Structures are given as C-alpha cells and as structure tokens.
Amino acid sequence: MIHGIRSDDIISVEFFLFIYFIAINAYYFFTGSIALMRLPWYVKLHLADPVRRSTSTLDQPVTFVVPAFNEEALIVQSLRSMLALEYVNFEIIVVNDGSTDGTLFALDSAFELEPYEGIYRPGLATQGVKEIYQSARYPQLRVIDKVNGGKGDALNAALNLARFPLIFSADADSHYHPATLQWMTEPFQQDPRTVAVGGTIAVASSEQHLPKSLIKRFQVLEYLRAFLATRMGFAPLNALGIVSGACGLWRKDILIECGGFRTDTIWEDMEMTMRVHNYCISTGRAYRVAFTPYPVCWTDVAPTLRALYNQRKGWHRHLCECVTIHRRMLFGRGGFFSWVTMPYFVFFEWLAPVVVTGGIIFSIAGAVLGFLDVRSQLWLLALVLTLAVFGSVVSILLDEISFAAYGLGEVSQLLIAALLENFGYRQFVMLANLAGFAAWLFRRPIHGSTKHPGPFVKAWRPDKPRLSD
C-alpha cells in the first residue's frame, strides 16, 4: 500500500496506459504500412497514363453542392475555382444557410443572380427556402437562400434541387484542382459498386508552400497523418470511416435512400459515411467507399488557438455522436469496417481524450504524491514522444514517396514541427477533444466554430415550399 493505493492497482493502471499507447501506434503502423505499399503504385500508375485527364460527354454529370454560412470573405474566390473545373457536365448549387453577413450580396455582385423560376421539389424536409437564384453569367450556378438549419439541412436543400446522379459536397472556403471531378468520378466508373469517393485535402497557404504559422504547420502534419497514413490505409479494406465534407463525391440515390443528411448532429460527413456503410451492410448491398490520395482540395485551417479549440471541440463532438448512433456496427457483421475502423474510432478516437487526460493526471498525481517512480514516468513519456514523432515521420515519408509536395527546407521544418507539436499542441488539441466529449455528454451547444455552426443557431419554422400553387 502506498498512500492508501494498492501497488498492483498502480501497476495495472500503468500497464493499461502502456498497452493503450502501443495499441494506438500499432494501428497507425498498420494503416501506414498499407499506405506505404499502395501509394507508390498509385503515383506510378498516374504517371504512366497520360490520357487519363481527358473528359467526355459520357462522363456522369455531377452536382457540386456548397453550403455557406457567413462565408462572405472567401466564397466568391472559392466558387471561381469551382467554376474553372475541367469537366463536361456539372452544376453548382450554393446554399446560403441563413448567413447574417453579406454572403448573398457578395454572390450577387460577383455572379449577377436572378430569380430562378424553376421548381424546387422538397423531397427531403428542410428549413424554409426563401428564394432560389441562378447566375446570369454562369448558367450552371444556382443559389438557394434559406433559413438557417445547419450544414446537413443545407445539403438536403441542395439535394432537393440537384439534377445529377453524383453529388460533390464542397466547402465554401476551399479551393479545388481543375481535374478534381475527373479524378474523383473515375472510381465510380471503374467499379459500379462505388457509392462514395473521399478526396484528399491539403492545407492552403497564401504565403508559400508551407504556412509560416506554427499552428498551421502542426495542422499540415495532422492532415498528412489523417489522409496519407490513416485514410489511405483504411480505404483498400473498404473501411474508410469518413468521406470529408469538403471533398466527397456521393451517389445521389444512396444519399436519398439513407434519408439525406442528418440535421441533429453538429457535422454531417462522418455520420453520413457511417450510415452509408451501415445501410449497405444491413441491406446486403455490394458496395465500395473509395478514396483518392491525390490532393485535389485545399482548405484554410484554423489560424488561431481559439478557432482551433472550437473546431476540434466540434469535430470530437461529432465523433461522439457518430459512434453512439452507429454503436451496433462495432464488432458487427460489417467486415473490416466493423472490426478495424469502428474499434479505431471507439477506442482510439472517441475515448482517447478521456484515457490520455486520465493518464496525464495519474502521472502528475503519482509524481507529486510519490506513489509513482519519476524515472519510470520519464521513460513512459519518452516512449509516447518517440512514437508520436514516428507517426509524423511516417506521414512525411509517405508524402515524399508519393507527391513530394514539400521542398528540402520545408521537410526539415515539418520534422521540427513533428517534434515541437508534442510540447503543448497535442495536449491542447486533446483538451479541445475533451471539451467536445463533455459537450456531447451534457448536450451543450458549441459556438464560434471556424466552420459551420451546426444546428445551434436559432432555427425558424419551415417556410412554405416553393411549389406553384
């Protein structure tokens, strides 16, 4: 007994924390290894085939859906990149989801909006649609002006107006490669079972290739880890757990069959991905959720700690919502998704802030109260640090053997960031995740997110649908 705590309990807690860290990193090692095997093959195949950028009237038409809430500053620029997409047949539907700034005015000034007298079919219930506009300059651009209802609600409104069988969910503050649709529609043609394709998002920077801000650099590392090391590893197993809201292509029929996007979760992308898995598995439908590792979308990341805190709090809350909504998928009959992805989400994402924070408190308390050996704690800390750096170096290596997006100096800076992020940044993100966990647990609204605020802005009663009678 030390300070009233049994010694074998202390060892058990320490051993649990040790095993937990090893298990998390074993997962990263597993997905990273798959990515290391797949990426060079993928890149060489792209280099080998020079005609793969061709586009044809035979390609499936795509509806680009852009929900916007208070995006006055960036939306026009982003839409210009979308309008410049090299693809034969696509339309863009912007949904102004009750913005309180000048988003609609900015759109009108840039694209000369005129009232669209066509029919809006409210197949999916949404908050009221106030007006629909069409650009006089770009006939393929339409704008739905509606009462705020959250991102899922805005996407559903766009689904009601969409004419085409493929739906690209985009963010109003992101930029897209001109060949985005050519690359992302290919999996649908190569495998008719494909129901969704996730694209890779990279961090946008106006200054140079790698942002100067340290917070942004840490986020570059996170994006590399998330897309190249993790998603690239899950995708070949048909176990991709999230198709990003900023860069995801979906079959419209599957979205409709699943009942459209949920409006009672703070975000919608992960929930819809899980629901599609769940739906296809439970109905016995052969399906595939594909992933394209080529970076086609660039997004602005959180520039300040406050914005980052709010963003991560929201992300984690959404994760909490998703794993509880789809808890039956864990160790269910969903193959790799149930046995690889779901355990990863539940044990190493959902519970991570609780376990890690508990571990930190335990270690500090143990050191202060003297029931833990400081030397062994330092060794444990060293292990956590080396494994964290290892994970980051894997993702930098993956980038280097595939797209080599960064120069020598930038790679060095990323390596330094990989070391530095362990001293404060990761703990800060974990704290935000813990706050997200608490917000989910106590159902607290989240305000001030850098992205979409979800359904917590006061919702109005739905307006009358715009049918002619």
Add this chain to the structure above:
Amino acid sequence: MLFANGFNLFELIIKVSVGLSLLMTVALFAALILVRSRNAIYRRRQIVLTARWRGLFDRAASGESLHGSLPKIRKQDWFTVLAIYTQFRGIYDVAIRLGIDDYALSLLERGDDADKIVALNVLGEIRDVRALESAVVLTRREGPELSRTAAHCALRIDSSFIAGTLRLLLVRDDWVRSRVEVMLREVDANVLGAAMRDAIADAPQEALPRLLDYVRFCPADSAHRICDDVLTTSHNPEALAAALRSLAPLAQDRDHAMAVRFTNHEASIVALSALRVLRKCVRSDDRELLARMTSHPDYWVRLRAAEAAVQLFPTVELAQAFSASLADRYARDAIEQVLAEKVMVAGRR
C-alpha cells in the same frame, strides 16, 4: 518485493519499447533523408531530361530530320522518356533509331502494371505488330487501366481488333468511358459503324446498353440504323431506353411514330427516352399526348414531356396559356420549370 519486481519488469519493457521505437524512428528518418535526396536528384534530372527529350521529339514532330547520333538513354531514364514519347504522334523513325520500340517490348514482358501501360502506349503509337499478341492477352487482365490500354494498343496496331474491343466493352463495365471515347474516336467511323452493328446483333440483351452508349461515335446513318434495329427487335427496357437515348440527337420526322409508340411504354425509362426523341420531331397533334405525359408520376418524364410541349409554342405566352389550361399542378410545375430555363438561356443570349 513483488511490487518492486513487477515495477522493474514494467520499466524494463518500457525501456525496450523506447529503444525499439527510437530505433524505428531513426531508421525512418534515415529513409526519409535517403528518399528526399533521391527525389531531389530525380527532380533535377527530370527537368533536364524533359527539356532535352521534349525538345528533340518536338523537332522530330515538326518534320525536322535529326542527323547524327541521338543521345543515349540511361537505364533509369527510360520510363520518363517513354512517358514523354507517348505525348507525341507520328514520330516513328526517331523511336526506332533510339530503340524505344525494343525497350518498350522488353518492358511489356517484365515490367509492373505501370511499366506495361507506358509500353503499350508507346508500342500502340509506333504500331509495332510484335506487341499485338501480348496486348490482346493483356486485355483479359483484371485491372481496368491495364486492360483498357492493352485494347487501345491492339486497336492502334490492327484496326480489325475493333470487333474484339466491342466484345470486351460488353463485359468491361469498369473501363472509364472518357478513355473508351478516346480509343473509339481513333478508329475510322465507317469501320466502327459496321463493327458496332455486328456486335449489337450478337450481344446479349442485358449488355446492349453498354454498347449503345458508344453508337454516337458511328456515322449518323449507321447509328440511326443500329438504333432502329434495336428498337424493333429488343424487349429489354434498358436496351430500348439506351437505343432511344442514342437516337435522340439524330432524330428526324420519320422517327415520330416510333417515339410516340414508346412514350406509352410501361417502363418510365423507356418513356423518358422516347420523349427525348419526340422533342426533336414534335408535331402539333402531339399536344394531347404531351398534356397527358406532363402528369406522369415520374418527375423526369414530366420534365421531358414539358420540354417537348414547349417546342410546340412559338412564344412564352402561348406556352404559359397551355400550362394554365392543365388541371394537374405537377404538369404546370413542369412547364414552368422548362420555361424558366428557356427564358434564362434566351436572356443570356
């Protein structure tokens, strides 16, 4: 004592883990430096290589005869040179003088999928008959990129392989259609038309729609005949819809009766496609039919019927009057939708 032993063992395990992870991190770091250095050298070489070979192939393509000895290609540069070569057309002499054909042939035998794709593109461009047999064998491979490139190569070498290509199209629904378009557009349209007709005559009904989508690349009269044949012989709704879809851009007055007949088909997809044809050859006596079709339960059928109906009226006002005469609100909505689109487009012009 037990506690102390347990703790010591645990600490030992942690120390070993730290050592191992440190070792792996250092090894990975070394690999990163290695890859980074190799990439830096590779990138520099790529710039020089691309400039040199693109320049040389450009000169050859512009008709300039390249006297003297050509630069030697180093082993590690072959893939890049071949990839650059595939972007040019009709410079066979230079390729043969450089030995590009021989190297591509060897790559076809021993390389991985990406190597084989590059080799097939090169050998197809050179029209090297030595590659034909291997290309035909590779068309049966599982990967969509490799099998499609192999078919393209075989087709370039021997245009009579068009029959084989069309047979493959019946089963290869994984080939990206824009690439198939590139492939088919290289074939003489008359040759394609004849082969397409034979392929469609022999094809199973359920596979017909896949081929019918490519009928648009045949000469107009040939495409029209193919669609007519399918419409008179097939009972498969998917095939009928595909044939009507392909017929729509070519529709003439003589197709009117057939289009009207298929608007009454029980399958919505057939009625929908028939309306696309009817839109091209609509007559004033179709007014009643179209008024009925604009109340069809399927939204797209209503919309296509409205598109055809609007063609009947020279002014928007007359179309609006027609809309007002319809009792069904969905029919009115469909007309309103089409008029909205029409007015927007006209306004822009």
